[in-house]
Amino acid sequence: MSQEALDSLNKFITDLKQTPQSLKERGKQPTPFDYEIRISTANYIPDLGPLVMRGKFSPLGYPVIYGAPDQKLMVACFGNPKFGCIQDPYYFSLKSFVKFLKGSEVEADTSNSVEMDPAPPWFWNNWKNGGYEQVYRDKIYPAVLKTINQRDREIPPGPTVDLFGGDGEFVEMLYKATLLGSERYYILDNHQPSLDKARQRANVSNTDTIVVCSKNLAEDATIFEDITQPSVVTAIGGLCASIVDRAQARKIASQVYNALQDRGLFVVTGFTPVVLNAADFSEIGFKVEQMSVPENAISFKRPDQLYVLRK
Ligand SMILES: C[S@@+](CC[C@H](N)C(=O)[O-])C[C@H]1O[C@@H](n2cnc3c(N)ncnc32)[C@H](O)[C@@H]1O
Numbered sequence: 141m142s143q144e145a146l147d148s149l150n151k152f153i154t155d156l157k158q159t160p161q162s163l164k165e166r167g168k169q170p171t172p173f174d175y176e177i178r179i180s181t182a183n184y185i186p187d188l189g190p191l192v193m194r195g196k197f198s199p200l201g202y203p204v205i206y207g208a209p210d211q212k213l214m215v216a217c218f219g220n221p222k223f224g225c226i227q228d229p230y231y232f233s234l235k236s237f238v239k240f241l242k243g244s245e246v247e248a249d250t251s252n253s254v255e256m257d258p259a260p261p262w263f264w265n266n267w268k269n270g271g272y273e274q275v276y277r278d279k280i281y282p283a284v285l286k287t288i289n290q291r292d293r294e295i296p297p298g299p300t301v302d303l304f305g306g307d308g309e310f311v312e313m314l315y316k317a318t319l320l321g322s323e324r325y326y327i328l329d330n331h332q333p334s335l336d337k338a339r340q341r342a343n344v345s346n347t348d349t350i351v352v353c354s355k356n357l358a359e360d361a362t363i364f365e366d367i368t369q370p371s372v373v374t375a376i377g378g379l380c381a382s383i384v385d386r387a388q389a390r391k392i393a394s395q396v397y398n399a400l401q402d403r404g405l406f407v408v409t410g411f412t413p414v415v416l417n418a419a420d421f422s423e424i425g426f427k428v429e430q431m432s433v434p435e436n437a438i439s440f441k442r443p444d445q446l447y448v449l450r451k
Pocket of ligand 1: 303330331334356357375376378
């Protein structure tokens with residue numbers, strides 16, 4: 141561990157020891173929660189046990205955060221944004237400590253967040269003019285590209301499938317980056333105008349390597365019937381609130397697991413909360429290599445959730 145990391149850890153431990161009793165008391169409130177940040181500190185502070193921070197997205201937009209009564213750390217604070225709880229004495233030291241942890245040691249788990257109705261099809265007509273698109277372009281796509289790039293050598297050859305692939309922007313990026321040298325890329329979505337754009341992009345790339353297919357992924361039990369043994373599957377803004385519910389997400393993830401080659405990769409991320417968590421993916425059979433981007437987990441920055449799953 142670097143000196144900077146050690147200093148941040150020591151500062152965090154000192155702050156912890158000074159926990160005001162009032163915060164501990166507030167942490168005991170048994171309130172339902174929307175999200176949970178689980179931090180494994182076992183490698184750093186063996187006697188602390190797992191650290192859990194829970195919070196709720198209030199209808200007014202500001203979150204209420206409180207600790208789990210059964211955990212040693214109890215935090216209750218009120219603030220905006222997600223963990224921008226300046227009243228919380230740990231906020232800054234916890235945040236600086238967490239950024240030194242690995243993506244496999246921090247989980248921003250939002251599988252408990254309130255189920256949202258799926259966005260109506262017209263919403264996808266021009267969602268890329270609403271501001272989200274820049275976060276996808278500048279932060280989310282590069283994070284997925286980096287993830288794939290880092291594991292390039294361990295990925296078996298085979299097709300790549302982008303579920304909920306929309307207008308094909310991510311696949312175009314991946315194709316141009318030629319990281320995988322995949323023989324074929326599939327874009328699956330059910331929004332016709334987006335699929336038309338994806339086909340245009342594929343033509344501009346002057347290739348029949350990119351195949352665009354219409355599929356209702358929430359309902360279809362045969363997502364991979366025409367695709368032989370993919371080696372990489374991505375779901376970027378797909379297994380997320382306002383797209384699918386948990387039952388649908390589970391069925392999709394199981395189909396991905398069954399279709400993938402051994403050692404194949406499934407990468408799940410997005411802007412709205414991911415509706416499955418690491419325990420769900422493990423139950424299906426995946427080995428969870430990464431759960432989050434720790435420096436974003438305690439903030440509104442994206443991507444905060446980045447599940448890297450291996451068959
Ligand atoms: C947040 S966007 C992400 C799109 C794409 N990954 C991107 O980065 O441009 C969600 C996508 O899910 C698609 N979608 C929503 N419900 C779907 C369903 N039941 N079946 C297939 N696609 C769906 C939408 O058409 C939209 O393209």
